Amino acid sequence: MGAKVILLVEDNISDSDLTRRAFQKNNIANELVVTQDGQEALDYLFGEGTWTGRNVQDTPIIVLLDLSLPGMNGLEVLRRIRDDERTKRLPVVILTSSKEEADVGAGYDLGVNSYIRKPVDFFQFLDVIKTVGLYWLAINEGPRTG
Structure with a gap:
């Protein structure tokens, strides 16, 4: 079996491309699966919808979760991950541009493992991804x- 998958839940194409570039620049070779909304992320994790038939025993090594998603927001995705026996221990890192203190508290209340604000500067973002990866x-x- 190869390197474990990293699940990135991010609706902004520029941000997901930036994250992919940061992983490449930091020599993080794990496959990066990108879902663009909360429902698609849950479908991936639970092998439903367009991901029907995916081996759900092959869980990602980590979920990088944005909060501002169309439809179901990131906090609701986190709630559903933590409420399911199959994924309740799955490491989830909120990676978002939200500066709302209420979001930080709500994330930790729901069991997030870490909350990281995305730096605007690309080189700072590279450092964040390097640290997250390490x-x-x-x-x-x-x-x-x-």
Whole structure:
């Protein structure tokens, strides 16, 4: 089996492209699966909708979750991830431009593992992705999922 998948839930194409570039520049070789809304993310995780038939035992190593999503927002996605026995321990990092303190508190109340505000500057964003990759993919000992 190859490197574990990173699930990026991001509706902004520019931000998802920027994240992909940052992973490449930091030599993070994990496959990056991008879903553009909350429902698609849940469909991916639970093998439903367009992802019907996907092996749901093969859980992502981490979910990078934006909050501002069309339809179902990121906090609702997080709630559903934590409410399901199959994904309740899945590491989720909110990666968002939201500066709302209420969002930070709500994220932690719902069990997010980390809350990171996206830097506007590309080089700062590169550093954030490098740190996220190093910690979550190399240093952290995550729970067995699936």
